Amino acid sequence: MTNDLNDQDRLPLPTAAATGATDAAGPDRPELQKAIEEVVDLGFVGVQMRVHDERGTWVGSAGAAEPGKAAKPPTDGRFRIGSNTKTFVATVVLRLVAEGGIGLDDPVADHLPGFGLDRRITVRMLLQHTSGIFNFTGEYYEDGTYAPGITWAGREWVDRRFATYRPQELVELALSKPARFEPGAGWSYSNTNYVLAGLLIEKVTGRSLAGEMRRLILEPLGLSGTVVPGTETEVPEPHAHAYYRYEEDGREKTVDVTRQNPSWISSGGDMISTTQDLHTFISALVGGGLLPAPLLAEMCDPHPESGYGLGVFVQEAGPDGGTVITHNGGIAGHAGLMYCSPDGGRTLTASLNYVDDADMSLAEAFQKATRRLVEEVFGGARTEPAR
Template sequence: MKTPSSLAVVTALAATLLAGASTPAASAAGQDRPELRKAIQAFVDAGFTGVQVRVHDQQGEWAGSAGVRKLGQSAKPPTNGSFWAGSVIKPFTATLVLQLVADGEIALDAPVAGYLPEYELDRRITVRMLLQHTSGLFNYTGEYYDDGTVVPGIPATGDAWLPNRFRSYQPEELVRLALSKPPRFEPGTDHNYSNTNYTLALLLIEKVTGRPYAEQLQRRILRPLGMSGTMAAGTRTRLPGPHAHGYYQKEDTVVDISRQNLSLLAGAGDLIATTQDLATFSSALNDGRLLPAALLAEMRKPHPKMGYGLGLYVQDLGPGCGTVYQHNGSPPHGYGALMYSSPDGRTTLTGSVTWVDSATRGPAKDFQKLLNELVQEVFCDGPAKPAP
C-alpha cells in the first residue's frame, strides 16, 4: 500500500511539530532537565521524526521524547515504547557466551570448529575472535572494502531490501552463505565488524546448551532482571505495545516499515527492547551482576583498531568525561537504538530514534554529531570543550 508523496509527508510532519509535538515530553519519573530536552529536540530539528531517551544518573531518572510517534499525527513517541534495537543484541549474545565460559561449557580461546564441526571452520578461529570481530569471516550482509570494492551479500539496506523485508532466514543459511565467500583476512590478524560472527555465536550457544537462543536469553538475562519488554525477535514482524514508526522513502513513495523481519540478523541484530530494559541490562552488566569480574574485564579489553571488546565498544570521551561502555544499533532502516553506561553502571543513557530513511540514509548523516552532543550532556562535567 502506497503512502503520501515525500512533499506531503514533510508537510504533515511540519504541521504536527508546529502543533506542539516539537516540545519534548518529560517523564514524571524525574525532574525537568532542560539540557536533555534541548539535546533530544536537536534530533527532531535535524529531521528525525521521533526520539525517546532515558537517563539514569546521580540526579535520578529522567525520560523524555520529542517529535511524533507516527507521521500525520500529533502524538509524541512513548518514553518507554518498544523498538527494533538492531545490533544492541550483540552485548547480550556476548554475555550469554561468557556466562557459558564461566560455567566451564565453553573455552574462550578454543577453536569454534570444535563445537560446530558441521561448518568446517578454519580451526584458527576461536570463540574470542567471534566476539571481537577478528575472525576474518565474510559478513553475510555484504563487505565494503577500503578501495571502494563491494562484495554483495543478503540485501540488508537500500531499495533491494524493501521488497524482501518480510523474508525469514535461518541462522544456518546465513552462516553457510558467509562461508561460501572468501574470508576478509587471516584469523586474528585484523578487525572487521561482521554479523556472521554473532550468528555463529548464536549457533554456538544453542549447540552447547541444547536449547534455543531465545530461551537461553530469557532464562539467563531477561527473566532474572525483570526485562519484560525485551526479546529476540526471530521471525516476528510486529513490535508489541506502543511504539514509534519508522519509514523508508523510495523515490516519491514513503513506506511505513515499523513492520519488518530481522531474522536476517540472527543473534547479531534481531532485538526488540525498551529504554528501561536497556538501562536495566547495561547497569547490571557493568556493575558485575551478570558476569564474574575476570570475564567482565575480558569483555572490556578493546581491540586497538576500533576500540571493540567482546561485544562492547570501549569509548574514551576525554577529560571531564571518562570512559563509557556502549553498543548502539540499527536494523536495516528507520530505527536507531542507543545504549551507554559508565564503568560502574550507575549512569546509563538509552534511547531510540526514528526517521524517514532512504538509500542515502536521509537525516542519519547528522546522527553521530547529535549523538555525541547528547552523550556529552550525560557523561561529561559541564559543557564539552572542543578538541585542541
C-alpha cells in the same frame, strides 16, 4: 525457508501492560529536553531518552511517533535495537564460559563442525570481530569497493521484508565469500560473527538462543519489555513507527516498515527492547551483576584498532568525560543507543525513529546525534577508565 526453533522456545511478545505504566519525567532537566529536540532537528522523526545519574532518573521524548502526527514517541515504547543485540548475545556466551560449557579460546569449529570453519577461529574472535569472516550484509573495503551480501536495502528489501531466513543460510552465504583477513590478523565488524555466536549457544546448550537469553538475562533482570523475536513481525505496543524510503520510476516512495521479519539479520541485530530494559541490562552488566569480574574485564578490554571489547565498545565520552561502555544499533528506521559509565552508575539509553534509505542519508546526522547526547550526559562526568 522455515525457522527451526520450537514454539515453546520463542519468547512471547509482551502486551503494553507488561512493563507497567509510563514513567513520570522525573526531575526537571531542560538541558536534556533541549538535547533531544536538537536531535529531532537533525532530521529524525522522533526520539525517546532515559538518563540515570546522581540526580535521579529522567525520561523524555521529542518529535513524533509518526510523521505528520502530534503524538510524541512513548517514553515506555518498544523499538528494534539493532546491533545492541550483540551485547546481549556476547553476555550469554560469557555466562556459558563462566558455567564451564565453553572456553573463550576454543576453536569454534569444535562446536560447529558442519560449516568447515578455519580451526584458527576462536570464540573470542567471534565476539571481538577479529575472525576475518565475511559480513553477510556486505563488505566495504579500504579501496572504496563494496562486496554485496544478503539484500537488506532498497525496494527489493522492502518487497521481501517478510521473508524468513535460517541463520545457517546467512553463515553459508558469508563462508562462500573470501575472508577479509587471516583469523586474528585484523579487526572488521561482521554480523556473521554474531549469527555464529547464536548458533554456538544453541549447539552448546541444546536449547534455543531465546530460551538461553530468557534463562540467563531476561528473567533474572525482569526485562519484560525485551523480545527475541525469531521470525515474529510485530513490535509490541506502544511504539513509534519506522520508515524506509526508496525511489521508483523517478519518484520517492516511503513505506512503514515497523512490521518486518528480522530473521534477515538474526542474532546480529534482531532484538526488541525499551529504554528502561536497556538501562537495567547495561547497568547490571557493567556493574558486575551478570558476569564474574575476570570475564567482565575481558569483555571491556578493547581491541587497539577499534576500541571493541567482547560485545561492547569502550570509548571516550568527550574531552573531559572519561570512558563509557557502549553499543548502538540501527535497523530500518529504528535505532537504539546504550551508554554506561564504567561503574554502572550513570546510563543513557535512547531510541530514534526515522526514515531510512539505501543511501544511509542520516548516517552523519546519527553520529552528530550520539555525540550531542553523550556529551550532554557524560561530558562533565568524572568516570574511571574501564579495566
